[in-house]
Amino acid sequence: MKRNLLTRAGALLLVAGLLAGCGGSGGDTGSSTAASQAPAEASTAAAETSQAQAEASQPEETTEEPAEQITLRVYDWSDAVLPYREKFHEEFMKNNPDIIVEYTQLTIDQFNSTVVTAIASGEGPDLFPVPTNMNLTIAVNENWFLPMEDYVSQEFIDSFVDGILVDGLFTLNGHLYTVPEAQTPPNTMFYYNKDILEACNLEVPTTFEEFREACRIVTEQGNGEYWGLIEGGSQANRCDILLRAFIQGAGGKIANQGRALTVDGKAPYDTPEVEAAVELLAGIVEDGSLYPDTASINAPEARELFGQGKAAFLCQGIWCIGTWGNDHPELNYGVMAPPKNSANGYAAVNENQTWMGIYSQTKYPEQAARYLEALYDTENYTYQSDVVGSGSYVSPTKGVNEVSMTNPVMLEYYDAASECINIPLLTQRDPVFYDFYATVQGVDPSFANIAQGILSQALDDPMDALRTLTEAETAAWQAACDAIGVDFSDMEFENWEAGKDYTEADYANLP
């Protein structure tokens, strides 16, 4: 009986311990003090919300009680700059005692599904970015955002880098709806580990052959310690970006991820350049030069493993620099342009991305505007210089990068990226193509899924899958063009030569 009791008590303890373990993160969040504490998980966001509310209801002990204290709710997914954002929130709340910032950070997927339901129930956050799977036109048509001009100063609008507030991304019908988080440099640059290349007696590769060979040698000499290439293969978008980088390196005419253009009247997924890129990627996998867990890790994990010296090459964006600076200051790495396979090979400039706007139903538009103005204020706040100085982002605010961009790897990244060219954009040709992106129906398996299939060796004949995709995408794009009343042939840029910068003059000369 006694033993039975003991066994039960032990079991109870085990269960209790387990449950406590599972609930650990919530407890941590609860014990944190800043209202702006940003949780990584949606579940902890709820805990944070209640904590912020609790704090809001606590009486101020020392300072003067402001007339009315409000809670400004801000949602986004900017995990790379979290420490600087938290610091900014502290400064902002100190300077604005009438505002409590309740900052909720989600992953992009969580954000995309959460914000829609929040808005549908009339409980949208006061400030939030346009979800990545929709565009500004739709968001404005759905009455999600307020025109900002009534609340922000002209000085604030003028503080952005010239030409960055593009129509369709930030402005619409003459109104400013959103602001950019950062300037978007190309996200297809390759990081390489200098120590590994040196240990293997290798030069920085520039061609497909050199790149594959370098990956092979590194893996061979790494002998299970490190491999040639690593990628966040569980994220289809990362596989998509990697394969596109190789296609562009082979001189293939292809749009950047999430964008479209046709070549010879069809989706450009079965061209000889695509074949060359597929051959390279499949060859690296076949050689065993890909980090073995690539298919089941995500981009942050790949970034971390590269930081630990597990691979010689990684294709990711500029945001890695700040993270490695904090987590792996000993990492000796450099930045290179993607390898090329032809004289027409190129790397493409990234389109700037829309970001945050003020919720149309907010009760506090004036306070929300004050938050935005402070976020980009370089006189009273250090947020912009902090994110640039850390190597996390390139600021969209005038004068910041020139002074604060001192991180040598960031400068190297910029140097490598300076070779990137502008490729033609449908939306720049005609903003009606924003409707195209809202109308077109995705094809399954997509280009990204096929790229993922190549990395995981799940496809016997990737080119066959890409040929099927070409037919399906062409039909889907044609249907979308018909639906919005645009000529399908307008998706073709006949005057674009692969590898050559596509300029304003080229748009003007289009037939």
Place this chain on the structure above:
Amino acid sequence: MKTRTITTRNAVQRQRYLRLNAWCWAFVIMTLVFYVLFQGYPIICSFYYSLHNWSGMTSDMTYIGLQNYKQLFGEKMFWNAFQNSFKYMLMVVPAEVLVSLIFAYLLNDAKLKGRTFYRVCLFLPVVITASVVGIVMIFIFSTQGIVNYALVSTGIIGKAINWLGNAKYAMPTVVAVAVWKDMGTYMIYWLAALAAVPQDIVEASAIDGATKPKTFFHVTLPNIAPTAGIILILCTINSLKVFDLMQTLTGGGPFYSTDVIATYVYRTAFTSELGLPRFGFASAAATLFGLIIIVLGLVLNAIKSRLQAMQS
């Protein structure tokens, strides 16, 4: 006089019956309200959305009748997910039912010391959140994980395998994790059934010289057969609805090799590489699959009734 007595008795009986009914409703009403709110209403909404072309993100919803269903029949990836769902079910159900029965039978032995402790240990995975299990298992089954370490160091395999990142091994790996995680629930059902087996028959068979396997197959098994039917139904339906474990372990990959209906619906409803997601289309996929599960449930229920009839 006699008539009045009968009338009074009827009235009392009726009153008692009504009171009993009221109590039954009182207990059921909360569940019913929650069911209607959180199960019934979403099901109706899902069917309604399935008749529309809608992204789920905007207010413009176009009625298209059965167009989504028509398109669904020609959708290769839907049928791949459909096939995977049943493949998963066929792998998981026998494994879970058998393994849980074996453990339940072993742990039902009153002579076994520390059986409560073992029961708790086997039940523990059930209370762990599936997403936590998913994250931990990714590490365990990675090329640097403990499974590969054990297999390589004992010479069972020559080279580490990325169990969850390889299209050939991903599904069996998820099945193994699912069996480990959910087996405890079914073990409890089996234990309840085993406890109800009349001990006098078991003892009588032992006196008659029946061996343990003979006693199990000829005495115990026929007695627990009705519970087997319930376990089979629950296990089948749960395996066809699998989402959390699949989403956290593989996300349906690599290249759709573990893409089941739930991951297909989630992907179609909430994500899109180009263009907006397709909530209406995803709703049609969910509705169609739901109907298939209902039919399957009815068939299994009929089998269970047959088993019960056989037993009686």
